[in-house]
Amino acid sequence: MKYWIDTEFVERPYTIDLISVGLVAEDGREFYAESSEVDWTKANEWTLQTVRPQLDGSGMAREEIGYAIRRFVDKDAHPVFWGYFPAYDWVAFAWLFGDMNELPFRFPQLCLDVKQWAIELGDPALPQQVGARHHALADARWTKDAWAYLATLHPAGAARRCEGSKYPDQRAAKMV
Ligand SMILES: [Mg+2]
Numbered sequence: 001m002k003y004w005i006d007t008e009f010v011e012r013p014y015t016i017d018l019i020s021v022g023l024v025a026e027d028g029r030e031f032y033a034e035s036s037e038v039d040w041t042k043a044n045e046w047t048l049q050t051v052r053p054q055l056d057g058s059g060m061a062r063e064e065i066g067y068a069i070r071r072f073v074d075k076d077a078h079p080v081f082w083g084y085f086p087a088y089d090w091v092a093f094a095w096l097f098g099d100m101n102e103l104p105f106r107f108p109q110l111c112l113d114v115k116q117w118a119i120e121l122g123d124p125a126l127p128q129q130v131g132a133r134h135h136a137l138a139d140a141r142w143t144k145d146a147w148a149y150l151a152t153l154h155p156a157g158a159a160r161r162c163e164g165s166k167y168p169d170q171r172a173a174k175m176v
Pocket residue numbers: 006007008133134135136139
């Protein structure tokens with residue numbers, strides 16, 4: 001199943017501190033959580049003024065968010081994650097589970113990128129995001145919309161999967 005993800009985070013060199021995470025699943029389910037462990041002293045003005053006021057205050061420990069996402073994706077043998085410029089989102093997301101090798105076994109070690117797919121297709125304009133922005137769930141919903149638009153242009157590309165791991169030997173060694 002596909003999952004469109006977005007996160008908000010406090011970014012400083014050497015740190016990506018997750019603020020919130022949103023996922024929209026292909027079957028219509030949605031997940032949203034906020035971290036109770038954000039170090040707001042590191043946040044810039046833009047984050048304090050744009051992201052923070054949109055939070056609902058339902059903070060959870062990062063580890064608990066990780067377990068909740070495991071349950072959300074539970075029993076899915078082939079999850080495929082899509083983001084929009086997701087490099088930093090994916091690091092913040094993956095750290096909810098530990099290091100890269102501690103990602104849940106069936107999770108790919110890669111998040112597919114809607115922007116990269118758009119570039120492959122000649123970089124068409126993507127749908128405008130209407131309503132809230134810089135809210136992880138709202139942005140995840142828009143990421144799905146943008147993906148759906150590209151899927152109309154390139155149906156075969158929509159079916160791509162990401163499987164395997166960067167260091168299969170390491171992963172195999174962990175399994176024994
Ligand atoms: Mg966002």
